Amino acid sequence: MAELRNRSAYFEYAIEDKYIAGIVLTGTEIKSIRLGKVSFNDAFCYFHKGELFVKSLHIAEYSHGTAANHDPLRERKLLLTKKELRKLENKIKEKGYTIVPLRIFINEKSLAKMEIGLGKGKKLHDKRESIKQRESDRELRRQFK
Numbered sequence: 001m002a003e004l005r006n007r008s009a010y011f012e013y014a015i016e017d018k019y020i021a022g023i024v025l026t027g028t029e030i031k032s033i034r035l036g037k038v039s040f041n042d043a044f045c046y047f048h049k050g051e052l053f054v055k056s057l058h059i060a061e062y063s064h065g066t067a068a069n070h071d072p073l074r075e076r077k078l079l080l081t082k083k084e085l086r087k088l089e090n091k092i093k094e095k096g097y098t099i100v101p102l103r104i105f106i107n108e109k110s111l112a113k114m115e116i117g118l119g120k121g122k123k124l125h126d127k128r129e130s131i132k133q134r135e136s137d138r139e140l141r142r143q144f145k
Contacts, residue, residue: 003105004033006040011130013100013119019088021052021114022079023104026070028062033112035062038104045078045099045116047089052078054101054114078114088118096120 009015025033032038037060045054053075061069080088091097102115122130 003103004036004038004040005103006043006101008040009100009102009117009119011127012122013098013117014122014126015100015102015117015119017091017118018102019080019084019116019118021116023054023112023114024077024079025112028065028068028070029059029076030112031062031065032059033104034106040101043101045101047085047092050085050089052080052085052088052099054078054116057101078116091118 039058039060041056041058043054043057045052047053055075056073057076058072059070061072088099092099097118097120099116100119102117104112104114107113
């Protein structure tokens with residue numbers, strides 16, 4: 001099954017909470033996701049009239065699509081429960097919080113899902129700390145092989 005990760009999200013943000021959301025997609029979009037043609041560059045989530053949308057998530061056009069092919073950068077609605085939406089919306093109003101897409105995957109029922117994370121932007125010194133941690137972990141793995 002296809003699982004596509006947004007690796008830069010963990011570097012740019014300190015993820016505090018994660019949610020699994022459904023995505024409203026067209027037929028050609030799901031086919032492109034199954035082929036792994038997704039880019040998370042600058043993708044983010046925002047609220048509009050109490051609903052959550054993901055913006056700038058690039059899903060490439062399906063190669064065998066006809067004139068009914070989708071717009072690669074269109075905004076896509078995310079499906080969460082009202083309780084989760086309210087909780088996220090209240091957190092977003094606090095300074096520094098944002099919602100970022102972490103990964104897209106196909107679940108066992110063959111539905112496309114998106115894992116989103118509630119995160120705070122890291123400062124430059126936090127990013128340096130992340131790099132040091134990653135390098136020390138890599139060095140430890142190398143020694144114990």
